[in-house]
Amino acid sequence: xxxxxxxxxxxxxxxxxxxxxxxxxxxxxxxxxxxxxxxxxxxxxxxxxxxxxxxxxxxxxxxxxxxxxxxxxxxxxxxxxxxxxxxxxxxxxxxxxxxxxxxxxxxxxxxxxxxxxxxxxxxxxxxxxxxxxxxxxxxxxxxxxxxxxxxxxxxxxxxxxxxxxxxxxxxxxxxxxxxxxxxxxxxxxxxxxxxxxxxxxxxxx
Numbered sequence: 001x002x003x004x005x006x007x008x009x010x011x012x013x014x015x016x017x018x019x020x021x022x023x024x025x026x027x028x029x030x031x032x033x034x035x036x037x038x039x040x041x042x043x044x045x046x047x048x049x050x051x052x053x054x055x056x057x058x059x060x061x062x063x064x065x066x067x068x069x070x071x072x073x074x075x076x077x078x079x080x081x082x083x084x085x086x087x088x089x090x091x092x093x094x095x096x097x098x099x100x101x102x103x104x105x106x107x108x109x110x111x112x113x114x115x116x117x118x119x120x121x122x123x124x125x126x127x128x129x130x131x132x133x134x135x136x137x138x139x140x141x142x143x144x145x146x147x148x149x150x151x152x153x154x155x156x157x158x159x160x161x162x163x164x165x166x167x168x169x170x171x172x173x174x175x176x177x178x179x180x181x182x183x184x185x186x187x188x189x190x191x192x193x194x195x196x197x198x199x200x201x202x203x204x205x
Contacts, residue, residue: 010041012202016187020048021124024135031138042145042205044198047154047184051136051169052129054162056155057122060086064119065126071119078115080106092153092181095189139170146173147201149194151182174201 015023023045029037049055057065060082064071084102091097097105109115128135139146148166152159159177167175176197178190187194 006038008039010039012042012044013038013040014044014046014198015048016046017048017184018121018124020045020050021128021135024050024138025131027142027144028134028138030144031142040144042147042202043142044147044149044201046149046186046194047151047157049125049128049157050139051162051165052132054165055125055128055157057125058086058089058156061122061125065122072116075116075118078118083109090154090156090184092151092183092189094181095183097188136169143172145201145205146170147176147198148173149176149178149186149197151178151184151186151189153181153183156184174204176201
């Protein structure tokens with residue numbers, strides 16, 4: 001954190017998906033004063049696999065994270081059509097990306113051959129199970145102000161299964177559930193609703 005100039009700086013964290021996992025590790029370090037910790041003023045999560053038991057990775061994600069020696073072959077077979085079909089499946093029916101937006105996402109992943117390490121990156125899904133007590137424990141015991149912004153049409157973290165467990169375990173957190181047609185990417189599918197929910201939270205303490 002020192003090289004980012006964030007050591008001992010008060011920080012508001014806003015995270016999504018994979019970023020939720022990173023945020024929970026930072027929260028754990030904050031709570032236990034571990035090396036590399038931030039001084040976290042607040043944490044706002046959005047659609048991510050916080051609980052392994054309510055997380056349903058897509059078929060391609062499962063293949064890539066668990067296929068061992070076959071994974072490098074699968075990453076090389078991945079193309080724009082496969083990618084855009086997979087991403088489109090986790091957007092709502094009325095909030096689909098444009099072709100240009102799909103290409104922007106695909107281009108971003110392809111920079112420096114990033115698509116070739118997708119199998120390594122997806123190990124975070126397995127790590128969520130391995131470190132569940134560490135990360136969920138930090139979330140359920142912290143006194144840091146917490147909020148969740150949730151797109152309820154998400155097939156990866158489905159409603160009501162996910163949100164019911166979240167509200168049961170993380171009772172100190174406030175929650176914003178967006179419109180019924182908003183899915184896994186609420187910040188892209190409903191940027192106004194997402195920002196209003198976040199600003200309401202950040203201005204509440």
